[in-house]
Amino acid sequence: MARLPTTTDVFNAIAEPQRRDIITLLANGEKSVNDIAEALAFKQPQTSKHLRVLKEVGLVSVREAGKQRLYRLEAQELKPVYDWVRHFEQVWNGRFDRLTHYLEQLQKAEGQQNSEKIETTGADDR
């Protein structure tokens, strides 16, 4: 299979630099498609396409205003990204104590759902 679609989750959606630019721009407040395209020097269709991706993952919402569509940032959708990287901050800050604790718990939880040592007699496939 190929790479995951950009609409699967926020991490994929923000992998594209231009979409990050749009997000940053929208943090100032809602803007129309043309305003976005102008501010970032994108073509209009490309801007619409990027906005579609962002909308599908919930990172933006739309409001109709006459001929225009005003896009607004839904920044709280970035929280999963923040929560994930946040824990590594302690590494480059030189404080590992809290991080290791967090990771022990995280991996204990993952180990349970993640196979390899499934205790059931395994009537799996075939």
Added chain:
Amino acid sequence: MARLPTTTDVFNAIAEPQRRDIITLLANGEKSVNDIAEALAFKQPQTSKHLRVLKEVGLVSVREAGKQRLYRLEAQELKPVYDWVRHFEQVWNGRFDRLTHYLEQLQKAEGQQNSEKIETTGADDR
């Protein structure tokens, strides 16, 4: 053109969930390829491939130990991601004051390099 390669920057590299799993696992300390593959229930070749991507963007480093290669997380490479999302935290925390200030400066800077109102005679294209 197609999507940016996963090796162009950290944002692309961490767009893949399995690579994030590897990063999280390696935060506990360096591990061999087989250890990683076992812990996450990945196939060995796939694990090596993901590690290659992570190494190319600098997110991991390798150390040889006999037959094994021990991979170590270079968490400081996640800092750009942290720095980018960090500024939006204030949005879901309800404090916009600092954010807007940050963004004004950011966009002033971007506007200068980003066309549309370039003051220089602009011998660049794109």
Added chain:
DNA sequence: TTGACATATGCCAATATAGGAATATAATAC
């Protein structure tokens, strides 16, 4: 209705995947 503006979508080409399987390389042990 006609026209102008704003936005969305469809089609195309080029490219970059991620997974599977087989195989190549490397290091160690016997």
Added chain:
DNA sequence: GTATTATATTCCTATATTGGCATATGTCAA
């Protein structure tokens, strides 16, 4: 030397993309 273990790479396929361009849709005004 050969065998064994650990890791990397190559070939393949299916899929998802981004950009460009043309065009469709939608909204308002005269």
